Every structure is written in C-alpha cells, then in structure tokens.
Amino acid sequence: KGEQTVMTAGCLAMKSTLGLSRGFRLLCFKHVRCSLKYWHHSCFRMLHSNQFSNVATSDSIELCGKYYPRDEYTNVTERILSKVGKNLHNQKYHPLWLIKERIKDHFYKHYVGRFGNPLFSVYDNISPTVTTEQNFDSLLIPPNHSSRKKGDNYYLNCSHMLRAHTSAHQRDLMRSGLDAFLVVGDVYRRDEIDSSHYPVFHQMEGVRLFTKHELFVDVKNGEDLHLFENGPHTPHKQETHTLEGVKLVEFSLKHTLSELMGHLFGDGLEIRWVDCYFPFTHPSFEMEIKFQGEWLEVLGCGVMEQQLVNSAGAHEKIGWAFGLGLERLAMILYDIPDIRLFWSEDERFLKQFFVSHIDQRVKYQPLSKYPPLINDISFWLPSEGYSENDFYDLVRNIAGDLVEKVTLLDQYTHPKTKRISHCYRIMYRHMERTLSQDEVRIIHRTIENSAVKELRVEGRF
Numbered sequence: 489k490g491e492q493t494v495m496t497a498g499c500l501a502m503k504s505t506l507g508l509s510r511g512f513r514l515l516c517f518k519h520v521r522c523s524l525k526y527w528h529h530s531c532f533r534m535l536h537s538n539q540f541s542n543v544a545t546s547d548s549i550e551l552c553g554k555y556y557p558r559d560e561y562t563n564v565t566e567r568i569l570s571k572v573g574k575n576l577h578n579q580k581y582h583p584l585w586l587i588k589e590r591i592k593d594h595f596y597k598h599y600v601g602r603f604g605n606p607l608f609s610v611y612d613n614i615s616p617t618v619t620t621e622q623n624f625d626s627l628l629i630p631p632n633h634s635s636r637k638k639g640d641n642y643y644l645n646c647s648h649m650l651r652a653h654t655s656a657h658q659r660d661l662m663r664s665g666l667d668a669f670l671v672v673g674d675v676y677r678r679d680e681i682d683s684s685h686y687p688v689f690h691q692m693e694g695v696r697l698f699t700k701h702e703l704f705v706d707v708k709n710g711e712d713l714h715l716f717e718n719g720p721h722t723p724h725k726q727e728t729h730t731l732e733g734v735k736l737v738e739f740s741l742k743h744t745l746s747e748l749m750g751h752l753f754g755d756g757l758e759i760r761w762v763d764c765y766f767p768f769t770h771p772s773f774e775m776e777i778k779f780q781g782e783w784l785e786v787l788g789c790g791v792m793e794q795q796l797v798n799s800a801g802a803h804e805k806i807g808w809a810f811g812l813g814l815e816r817l818a819m820i821l822y823d824i825p826d827i828r829l830f831w832s833e834d835e836r837f838l839k840q841f842f843v844s845h846i847d848q849r850v851k852y853q854p855l856s857k858y859p860p861l862i863n864d865i866s867f868w869l870p871s872e873g874y875s876e877n878d879f880y881d882l883v884r885n886i887a888g889d890l891v892e893k894v895t896l897l898d899q900y901t902h903p904k905t906k907r908i909s910h911c912y913r914i915m916y917r918h919m920e921r922t923l924s925q926d927e928v929r930i931i932h933r934t935i936e937n938s939a940v941k942e943l944r945v946e947g948r949f
Contacts, residue, residue, distance in 0.1 A: 549644055552615055561646040563638055565885045568676065571688045572650070576830060577672050578612060581842050583818045584690050584830060587752075588612065588672050589846045591692060594751045595670060608694070611661070612672040617644070618651045626659050627768040628793055639875040642676045642687070650676035654693035655768065655811055658792075662800035667697040667807075672814075678877040681894040683826045687884060690814040696740070697797070697807035703736050715806050716794075723763075726770050728794045733806055737791050738771065741808035745789060749777055752821065768793050769809060779820055786820075787812035824852045826919070828889045834920050858922045860892060863932045866911040867945035874943060882938055883914065887931050892917040909948065 549556045549564070551572065577584045592610055599607040620643075624636055634640075635652070642650045654671045661669050671693040679685045704710030714730050721727040725734040742761065750757055758778035762785075766772045769790025776783045789810035797807060815827055822841075824830070829837055829852075836855050843850060876896070883891055891914060898911040914935070916928045939945050 551617055551644070554617070556644040556648050559645045561638065561643040563678075563881075564642040564644055564650060565881065567885050567888065568642055568650070568687060571674070572616060574831075575613070575674065577674070577690045577814060582830075582838070583822055583824065583841050583850075584814045586841055586843070586846055586850075587814045587818050587821070588692065590752060591748065592670065593846065594748055595694075598747065599668070608668045608670055608696075609666060610670045610672065611657070614657055614671065614673055616651045616674055616676065617648060618656050619648055620646070622656050622659075623649055623652055626796070626799065627655060628796060629767045633767070639877040640678055642678065652677050653811060654691040655809070658693065658695055658768075658809065659796065659800045662695070662697065662797065662802055666695075667802075667805070668695070670694050678881050680876075681880050681883065681891055683828075683893065684819070686815070686827045686830075687881070689827070691811055692814060693809065693811050694744075695792070695807060695809045696744075697802055697805040698737065698740075699805055703733060703806065707736070715804075724771060726791070726794055729791070729806065734771070734791055737806055737808050741789055741791070741810065742773075745775055745787065745810060749775070749786070752817065753777065753779065764788065766790055768796050784820060786816060822850050822852045825854070826892070828892070828919060831889060832919055855919070858918055858920075860915045860917040861923055861925060861928045862913060862915050863928065864897065864911060864913050865932070865936055865939070866898075866909060866948040867939060868948065869908045869910060870944040870946075874945070878943055879910075879912070879939065882942060883935055886934050886938060887914075887916065890916050890918055890923065890928075890931065 546558065548558055549562070549569070551569065576582050577588050579585055595608045595610075596606045601607050620636075623641075624633070629635060641652055644650070651673070653675050654673050657671050661671070673691065674688055675691050676688055678687060700713075700715050703715065704713050707713065713732055715733040716728050717730045719725075719727055719730070725731055746759055749759060760776050760778075760783070762774045762776060764772050764774045766788060769792055772788065772790035774785050775787050775789065776785050778784075787810055789808065792807045792809050794806070797803075797805060815830060818824060818830070819827065832838070834855065837852075840852060841850055880894055883894055893915040895913045895915075896910060897913045898909075900909040900911075901907070902909070914932065916923055916931070936947055936949050940947050
C-alpha cells in the first residue's frame with residue numbers, strides 16, 4: 489500500500505519552467521520521447537537502493553532514462569519520484585481526465601482557425617523534469633525570490649528539478665512558433681498536509697499571442713493603432729504596451745475564461761476579478777466564482793510580460809496566459825472532499841466517473857468514512873535549518889496517504905533558553921479500510937525516530 493500511495497491552481501504561478509529547445513521537433517524529441525508505455529509501471533529507480541528513504545541516498549538519480557548526480561540541493565524522495573509518469577490526467581475516465589477533456593473540447597469547438605482547424609493545440613505528455621533556469625529565470629522570477637526555496641520545491645540537484653508549474657513550458661512552445669496552446673501536466677511542490685494539498689497535482693496552462701492585425705482587425709480605424717510604445721509603467725499596463733492594446737488583450741483573456749467557466753459550471757455563474765501580482769504577467773488577476781454561496785479562487789492569469797514574449801522570439805506580438813488547477817476544479821465540480829482520492833485505485837471511487845459523455849453530471853458518492861486515529865508529536869527545534877515543509881515531507885514519505893492532516897498544534901519558546909518547541913497533531917485515516925492503533929503506532933514511532941535523525945530535532949516523546 490505504501491508504495492502505491494504516496495497543489496492551486498492555476499496559479500499561473502510563482503514557480504514555472506520553460507524548455508530549452510530551439511524548435512518544436514526538438515522539444516517533442518526531448519520531452520515526449522518517454523512514451524506512456526515506458527512510464528506504465530515506473531519511470532525511475534534510485535541507483536543501488538530498493539527501499540524508500542527521505543532523501544535520495546545514491547550518487548545519482550535515474551529518471552526517464554537520464555541520470556542526475558546528487559548534490560546538496562537534492563531533496564526529492566523516492567515516494568515522490570514514484571508518482572512521476574502516473575499521468576492521472578491521461579487516464580481515461582479519471583476525474584482529472586474528464587476535466588481536461590471538457591476544457592479541451594470547449595477550446596476546440598469555440599476557437600477555430602481560418603480553415604476550421606482548432607486554434608489551440610494541446611500538449612499533455614511533456615516530461616516534468618526541467619532545469620532551474622526553465623522553472624525560474626525564464627519566467628523572470630528574481631534570484632532571491634522565495635519561490636526558489638528548497639523548502640518549497642523538489643530538486644534533483646542544483647540545476648534540475650521537478651517542475652513547480654506548467655508555466656514552465658511557455659517559452660519553448662512560443663519559440664516553436666505556436667501562438668495558441670494549452671499545456672497539461674503534473675507539477676510538484678512541497679506543502680502542508682491537509683485535504684486540499686498534495687505534493688503532486690495537475691495544472692493546465694493556456695497562452696495566446698496576437699499580432700497587431702489580429703488584435704485590431706475589428707476595431708474602427710484599427711490600422712492607426714499600435715501595440716507598443718515607450719511609455720510609463722502603471723498599475724494598468726507595462727511600459728512597452730499601449731493602453732488600447734492591453735485593454736483589448738485583457739478583454740480577450742477575461743472573456744475567454746468567463747466562457748470556459750460558464751461551460752464547466754453552467755450559465756448564470758457569478759464571476760469576479762481580483763488584482764494580484766505574478767512576476768511574469770502584468771496586469772495580473774485571479775478569477776473567483778460564486779459556487780454554493782461561497783467565493784472560490786479558481787485560477788490566475790494576466791497579460792504576459794513583454795520581456796518573456798520577446799525572449800521567445802515573438803517581438804511583434806502581445807499575449808495573455810492563464811493557469812488553473814485540475815484538482816481544484818474537480819473537487820468543486822464533483823464534490824470530492826479529499827485530494828488523496830485522486831490517487832485511489834479503489835474501483836468504488838473510479839467507477840463513479842465512467843460516463844457516457846464527458847459533460848455528464850457526476851456527484852461523488854462517498855465511500856464508507858473510516859474512523860481516524862490521532863497521534864501527537866513534540867520536539868525541540870534545532871538552532872537553525874529547520875523548515876516545517878521538511879517535517880511534512882518526512883511524514884508523507886514514511887506514512888504516505890495514510891496521513892490525512894498534519895496540524896501545528898502548539899509552539900512554545902522556553903523563557904530562559906529561548907529554544908522553540910513544536911507540537912504537531914497527525915491524523916491518520918485509510919481511504920479504504922479501518923486502521924488499527926498498533927499499525928499506526930509503528931508508523932508514528934518511525935516518524936519520531938526519523939525526525940530526530942534527519943531533521944536534528946530533540947524529541948519530547
């Protein structure tokens with residue numbers, strides 16, 4: 489079970505990656521050569537290691553037929569690597585596949601080229617292994633930005649990592665000459681443990697570029713308008729963009745996404761836009777929808793930074809981009825209460841999504857709710873180097889999907905020594921059967937011992 493078991497979306501996010509290919513054929517060769525057949529059972533193995541460890545212990549990691557030497561940055565665990573290649577979004581009738589297909593179908597039907605062919609192309613099998621340059625620098629994320637922290641990402645080594653978002657591939661696809669595309673894939677982030685966070689989740693990225701003619705074709709006297717200028721940088725536009733150009737791009741973006749959400753959730757959906765910040769778009773927005781009486785954030789988007797567009801060789805074009813989380817949408821649409829369920833192989837869960845048509849309404853019927861078992865753990869933190877995400881990752885690596893939630897219950901600072909103590913509550917619950925206290929006690933003790941050994945904490949057990 490432990491080997492079979494082992495984040496929102498559309499953050500157009502602060503952690504992205506881009507490919508380094510110089511053409512679309514090369515991109516396909518590098519990233520798609522690992523076929524689904526090759527990935528079927530496992531696309532990785534840790535050299536000279538046949539059991540899970542919290543951090544890779546061999547000299548190198550083999551992933552998709554390529555070797556990555558381990559260094560001080562390596563923090564990816566075998567449990568996380570075991571998820572690479574599962575591609576839940578490509579498994580027919582999986583709820584993430586249904587969401588992907590519904591979005592893809594909407595774009596294919598509503599956006600067509602001059603000859604009736606789909607305007608947007610879709611890429612859903614690009615390898616999640618990227619360089620740090622792709623994940624950060626290519627998206628204009630500053631060198632000292634918090635999103636680069638080891639505590640938030642899964643690094644293979646100092647130069648390679650598992651992508652933190654699908655934005656990573658924007659530049660490659662634009663460089664290949666594409667003006668409109670969707671990218672779907674698994675992304676990896678170290679995060680807290682609860683019913684809505686998981687270290688592996690799935691995103692969809694959308695990009696559309698416009699030439700001057702395409703943007704102004706329906707505007708009266710559009711031939712007299714321009715995309716670019718040398719002007720001020722304001723809250724509403726970049727210094728290189730004209731206000732009329734940005735406003736039309738913004739209108740196209742919001743109209744496209746409003747139509748998409750209407751398709752998914754139904755007509756009459758209430759939508760609002762919230763101004764926000766991303767390093768690679770300006771202006772930037774988050775979309776919120778009113779669902780069952782609550783406002784829910786479902787995606788991030790914005791007008792692409794022209795510096796990023798120019799770096800892909802599209803100097804004469806302007807564009808928008810968005811990113812959304814498939815799990816987030818599926819949990820809302822299908823009323824799925826726990827993100828761990830997406831990794832379930834229980835037929836009682838999976839068969840609920842065997843539908844005759846992708847737009848058929850589905851409401852998840854809960855399996856029997858097995859009782860939780862709760863255990864607490866307390867320890868003194870080391871003087872430096874401790875990260876909560878390190879502890880969460882350690883718990884995930886040992887207990888896998890048996891852990892439903894980890895909560896920081898109490899934080900205490902000793903009045904004399906100033907040492908800090910944390911107390912965490914760990915809730916264990918199996919998705920398919922009742923756990924016994926005896927088996928949980930063994931797991932919990934392993935967590936205690938590993939925390940002392942690997943995180944250098946001092947137990948208060």
